[in-house]
Amino acid sequence: MNIRVGIVGISGFGGGEAMRLVARHPSFELVYAAGEGSAGSRLVERFPSVPAKLAEMVIEKWDPATLPKLDVLFVSLPTGASAEALARVPKDVKIVDIGGDHRYVDGWTYGLADVWPSQIEGRTRVANPGCFPAATLNALAPLLASKLIEPGNIVIDAKTGISGAGRGNGESKFGYAESNENLVPYGLLKHVHAPEIARTIERLSGGSAEGLVFTPHLVPMTRGILATIYCRGRATTEQCLDAARRFYEGRAFVRVTDKPPHTKWATGSNLSFISYAADPERNLVIAMGVVDNLGKGAAGQAVQNANLICGLPEASGLDGAAIWP
Numbered sequence: 001m002n003i004r005v006g007i008v009g010i011s012g013f014g015g016g017e018a019m020r021l022v023a024r025h026p027s028f029e030l031v032y033a034a035g036e037g038s039a040g041s042r043l044v045e046r047f048p049s050v051p052a053k054l055a056e057m058v059i060e061k062w063d064p065a066t067l068p069k070l071d072v073l074f075v076s077l078p079t080g081a082s083a084e085a086l087a088r089v090p091k092d093v094k095i096v097d098i099g100g101d102h103r104y105v106d107g108w109t110y111g112l113a114d115v116w117p118s119q120i121e122g123r124t125r126v127a128n129p130g131c132f133p134a135a136t137l138n139a140l141a142p143l144l145a146s147k148l149i150e151p152g153n154i155v156i157d158a159k160t161g162i163s164g165a166g167r168g169n170g171e172s173k174f175g176y177a178e179s180n181e182n183l184v185p186y187g188l189l190k191h192v193h194a195p196e197i198a199r200t201i202e203r204l205s206g207g208s209a210e211g212l213v214f215t216p217h218l219v220p221m222t223r224g225i226l227a228t229i230y231c232r233g234r235a236t237t238e239q240c241l242d243a244a245r246r247f248y249e250g251r252a253f254v255r256v257t258d259k260p261p262h263t264k265w266a267t268g269s270n271l272s273f274i275s276y277a278a279d280p281e282r283n284l285v286i287a288m289g290v291v292d293n294l295g296k297g298a299a300g301q302a303v304q305n306a307n308l309i310c311g312l313p314e315a316s317g318l319d320g321a322a323i324w325p
Contacts, residue, residue, distance in 0.1 A: 002067060002308055006032030008062050009076035011046045013163045014098050017299035018074045020044070023051045025303065026312075027316030032070060034062040064088040072306050074305075075099060076298070078281050079192055094124045094309050099134045102127035111305040112200065114254050114272060115141045121309040124204060128305060130193040131215060132158050132295030135227040137200050138254055139274040139289030142247035143240060144204040149285050153211035155293050158227040161263070164293045174218070178263045184218045191216055223264030223294055229287040233278070240276035240285060252315045253296065253304070261290040263312035268292060268323035270300030292322075 005022050015187040022028045038046055039062075044055035044321040060066070066087050067073075072094045075082050079100035086095060086102070102108040102125070109119060110285045111126040115137065120126060129137065136156055143149045153257075162174045191214055198209040235243075241256060248254040252307040254272045261273035300318060307316050 003027050003071045004029055004031045004072045004222070006030075006034065006067065006070045006308075007076070008034045008073065008082075010059060011035045011038035011041070011044070012076055012297075014076035014298040015074070015293040016047060018076060018098070018302060019047070019050070019219055021299055021303045021317055022074075023054060025315060028072070028094040028306075030057070032068050033057055035059045039144055039268070039312075040069070044252065045080070048139065061280070067093070072096065072310065073301075074302055074306070075227075089305075091124065091180045094126075094306070096126045096128060096305050096309075097175060098128045098302050099296050100130060100192060100196075102283060104199050108202050110200070111301065112137060112141075112303055113304045113308060114138055114205075114248065114251055114297075115294060117126065117308055117314065120305055122308070123309050126305045126309060128298065128302050130196055131160065131164055131225055131291070131293040132191075132193045132214070132227065133164075133197050133200065133299045134272070134301060135289040135291045136197055136214075136229060136274045139205075139229060139276075139287040139291075140201065141204055141312055142244040143235070143285065144277075145247060147205075148235040148240060148243055148245040149231040151205035151207035151209050153214070153232060154201065154209070156197070156214040156227055156228040156232070158214070158225060160216060160224045160225045160293055161221040162218060163222050164225070164297070179218065179220045182220055185215055186218060187216055187257060189276045221263065222291050223267055225289075225291050225293045225297055226261070226263050227289045229289070231285040231287060233285040234280045234283060235272055235278050236280055237276055237278045240278055240287070244276070250317070260288055263290055263292075264322075266290050266292045266295065266322055268295065269321070270318045271322060272296050276284050292313055
């Protein structure tokens with residue numbers, strides 16, 4: 001099977017990771033690359049290690065009116081930059097939006113692939129979850145579905161590597177001098193991912209997510225997210241672990257571990273690691289989720305979603321171990 005693929009925003013971190021995964025995919029062929037500031041450049045100029053077969057491909061200026069014949073289009077643009085243009089993409093082109101414009105928008109399927117794969121299969125418009133929701137919701141889903149925790153007053157303390165801020169056309173303000181030996185909270189009380197997380201908590205639990213607190217922090221590493229999540233519930237640690245193992249039985253990418261997960265475990269992969277610690281006497285459950293913010297948090301889950309909508313094996317192009325060390 002030869003599936004013709006395009007990537008918009010290819011010169012950014014998310015788009016570049018999508019390119020890396022598409023290039024090694026057994027059924028995908030990259031035939032279109034688009035961007036804004038990088039338009040006119042060859043891929044090899046933006047990515048010197050690009051596979052030779054793609055090196056001379058020229059990045060085009062993004063314009064839905066000039067799309068070649070495509071089967072799947074990945075779009076990795078900043079929130080607010082894709083809604084108008086994607087409305088003009090032909091209906092027969094399947095779209096996975098890695099950006100934030102279409103999460104819980106009518107006509108688009110929310111692509112939390114490890115939790116709702118059957119709801120994604122065969123769809124033509126899929127909105128990828130954000131990177132923080134990818135880490136958080138995979139850990140919370142088994143507990144909420146099993147009623148082991150209360151859906152309200154959940155506190156999420158999340159740490160992310162600086163690649164989550166994007167490449168910024170090579171002009172990123174998160175340079176070495178600013179980020180090294182530094183730890184910074186941001187997006188306090190108004191981060192763009194908070195409504196998405198709340199909506200999904202309510203969908204999983206059937207209850208209210210009122211009182212949700214979500215605070216992300218920037219840490220001096222390149223890739224990875226660790227979400228430590230504080231919940232109210234009387235479950236034991238073993239009950240939480242058992243619920244997660246049952247919930248994700250047979251799923252390719254979620255690993256339930258007895259010990260707290262490390263961000264390094266997921267680097268360069270589409271894996272999601274989850275674990276729990278609970279104290280019933282204190283009415284406390286701690287859930288932990290780890291992903292690579294560019295893998296499961298962006299391009300990895302996007303390719304997983306594309307596999308689902310194209311009727312391919314879910315793990316196509318995504319198998320293989322994480323990068324270690």
